[in-house]
Amino acid sequence: MKYKKLVDVYESLAATTKRLEKTSILSEFFKEVDTETLPKVVLMALGTVFPPWCEEEQGLADKLLMKSIANVVGVSINKVEDQVREQGDIGGAAEELYKNKSQTTFFFKPLEIDFVFNNLRKLTKISGDRSTSRKIAIVLELLSSATATEAKYISRTIIEELRIGVGEGTIRDAISQAFEVEKSVADRAHMLTNDLGLVAKVAKEEGENGLKKLNLSPGKPVKPMLAQLSEGIAISVEEMGEAICETKYDGIRVQIHKKDDEINLFTRRLENISKAIPEMVDYIRESFPNQDFIAEGEIIATKNNNPISFQYMLQRVRRKYNIEKAIEDVPLKLYLFDLLYFKEPMIDNPLEIRRATLESIVKTEKSQINLSKMIKVTVENISDAQTLFNESISKGHEGIMIKNPKEPYIPGIRGKKMLKFKAEPETLDVVVVGGTYGVGKRANFIGSYKVALADENGGLKTLAHVATGLDDETLAELTNLMKKYKIVEKGTKINVEPRIILEIAYSEIVKSPEYEAGYSLRFPVVKRIREDKGLADIDTVERLKSMFKG
Numbered sequence: 001m002k003y004k005k006l007v008d009v010y011e012s013l014a015a016t017t018k019r020l021e022k023t024s025i026l027s028e029f030f031k032e033v034d035t036e037t038l039p040k041v042v043l044m045a046l047g048t049v050f051p052p053w054c055e056e057e058q059g060l061a062d063k064l065l066m067k068s069i070a071n072v073v074g075v076s077i078n079k080v081e082d083q084v085r086e087q088g089d090i091g092g093a094a095e096e097l098y099k100n101k102s103q104t105t106f107f108f109k110p111l112e113i114d115f116v117f118n119n120l121r122k123l124t125k126i127s128g129d130r131s132t133s134r135k136i137a138i139v140l141e142l143l144s145s146a147t148a149t150e151a152k153y154i155s156r157t158i159i160e161e162l163r164i165g166v167g168e169g170t171i172r173d174a175i176s177q178a179f180e181v182e183k184s185v186a187d188r189a190h191m192l193t194n195d196l197g198l199v200a201k202v203a204k205e206e207g208e209n210g211l212k213k214l215n216l217s218p219g220k221p222v223k224p225m226l227a228q229l230s231e232g233i234a235i236s237v238e239e240m241g242e243a244i245c246e247t248k249y250d251g252i253r254v255q256i257h258k259k260d261d262e263i264n265l266f267t268r269r270l271e272n273i274s275k276a277i278p279e280m281v282d283y284i285r286e287s288f289p290n291q292d293f294i295a296e297g298e299i300i301a302t303k304n305n306n307p308i309s310f311q312y313m314l315q316r317v318r319r320k321y322n323i324e325k326a327i328e329d330v331p332l333k334l335y336l337f338d339l340l341y342f343k344e345p346m347i348d349n350p351l352e353i354r355r356a357t358l359e360s361i362v363k364t365e366k367s368q369i370n371l372s373k374m375i376k377v378t379v380e381n382i383s384d385a386q387t388l389f390n391e392s393i394s395k396g397h398e399g400i401m402i403k404n405p406k407e408p409y410i411p412g413i414r415g416k417k418m419l420k421f422k423a424e425p426e427t428l429d430v431v432v433v434g435g436t437y438g439v440g441k442r443a444n445f446i447g448s449y450k451v452a453l454a455d456e457n458g459g460l461k462t463l464a465h466v467a468t469g470l471d472d473e474t475l476a477e478l479t480n481l482m483k484k485y486k487i488v489e490k491g492t493k494i495n496v497e498p499r500i501i502l503e504i505a506y507s508e509i510v511k512s513p514e515y516e517a518g519y520s521l522r523f524p525v526v527k528r529i530r531e532d533k534g535l536a537d538i539d540t541v542e543r544l545k546s547m548f549k550g
């Protein structure tokens with residue numbers, strides 16, 4: 001199938017903001033595509049060529065992409081940079097420049113989807129000697145056969161920023177519409193495999209029955225089950241009748257996968273972080289039986305055996321060099337709390353069975369490998385849960401989790417079966433969309449950050465400007481990130497791609513016509529940068545509204 005066909009679909013998707021329309025456009029297209037190409041176009045509609053948990057990265061710097069565009073259209077790199085500033089992104093710039101292209105290609109052959117897909121995949125595989133020039137050669141091969149609109153989308157796929165307003169939810173709905181399978185069945189298959197390409201292929205070939213047979217398998221991360229806020233320990237325990245209460249640790253959630261000899265650790269964004277914390281991989285290997293499994297836990301950073309700020313954990317995960325030193329400087333501890341697979345899928349078992357199996361297989365002799373502190377509570381001994389909460393806080397942890405022991409593990413769901421009760425007031429996770437440089441001593445730093453929430457159409461709505469809670473180090477780090485994701489800069493204002501997630505505390509939610517969300521925050525303060533979260537994890541306007549009413 002010609003790449004032009006996919007590009008026409010991208011254009012129609014970009015032309016509407018309505019989710020239902022987007023779903024129909026995609027669904028019609030999916031019906032037309034042959035089975036072999038279908039998984040590819042599904043990934044490409046998400047702006048990528050790999051499922052999210054694959055470690056591969058395109059690894060082509062923006063500058064090199066701009067250089068390639070300059071080369072193909074026959075202009076200087078400065079001209080490309082000017083156009084990027086004007087258009088707001090490299091893709092848009094490529095399209096404009098192509099329209100006025102002076103050079104013509106002699107052997108113009110229309111691009112095929114398979115060819116574009118395979119070449120983009122090849123980009124990630126290149127390393128070592130002359131890797132840059134080999135990568136450029138691939139990009140040039142693609143760009144020199146492209147039309148203006150194709151060049152726009154090839155560039156955007158390379159930088160993984162398609163700008164067609166399509167997320168996983170829309171793709172899932174389109175698959176269910178195209179192949180007439182229940183949304184909930186497509187949903188579950190997606191949560192279990194995290195591979196929408198596969199879900200589409202199975203839906204097309206085998207329908208609902210095929211999808212129902214898909215299950216989790218070690219090596220492929222599952223979307224984690226998330227928690228809702230508890231309104232109070234007593235109320236929650238009374239509602240559940242019987243509860244498992246655990247210390248809530250403040251670190252990074254990890255999903256641990258052992259498949260044959262390989263152990264991999266994934267974050268909640270499904271990023272593989274095994275290489276950054278190799279000592280944990282070793283401890284886990286020594287503490288679990290030699291069987292395939294999937295377990296979940298929280299890893300925290302410690303000093304003298306006590307928990308320290310979540311930021312240290314993030315630093316450990318980010319670290320690419322000098323890892324040996326980091327292992328010494330920031331020791332880690334794992335607190336295990338769930339078992340999703342052991343010899344076979346376990347998620348449909350009640351929590352109490354999963355927990356009991358976990359306890360029976362893990363050796364906790366090593367101080368780094370622990371089970372989360374857990375007690376069973378009923379209405380008769382609610383005060384024990386309060387005591388666990390007090391104890392957890394005094395030891396420097398975040399609060400407690402209150403879980404229903406009879407419930408299965410439901411991937412990707414934020415339900416009432418798992419609740420969290422924290423000492424600190426609830427915060428919001430928001431994405432930065434812009435900022436303003438400071439004055440005087442802080443003129444080189446972006447001092448104020450414009451942040452947004454997600455709306456129901458997969459778009460963003462601005463909510464507030466936040467300028468407090470930032471020490472000099474964080475300010476410098478954020479400023480660098482803002483420059484990295486810059487779209488346009490004018491005077492002291494900068495607009496950025498929505499990549500940086502912040503956790504914000506505030507004193508009150510107020511109505512405000514000034515911001516697109518219709519609400520704003522009084523005294524917003526940055527608590528921390530949430531590198532463990534992505535755009536899909538930010539809070540929604542809907543949640544804000546219900547918090548306002550609450």
Ligand SMILES: Nc1ncnc2c1ncn2[C@@H]1O[C@H](COP(=O)(O)OP(=O)(O)OP(=O)(O)O)[C@@H](O)[C@H]1O
Nearest residue numbers: 226227246247248249250252253298337372401420
């Ligand atoms: N014993 C535990 N059981 C389950 N989750 C735990 C436990 N201790 C710490 N956690 C962490 O708490 C999180 C549950 O809160 P939630 O699902 O709302 O995630 P979140 O949005 O990151 O919330 P928060 O910002 O409050 O951590 C889990 O994702 C996990 O990282």
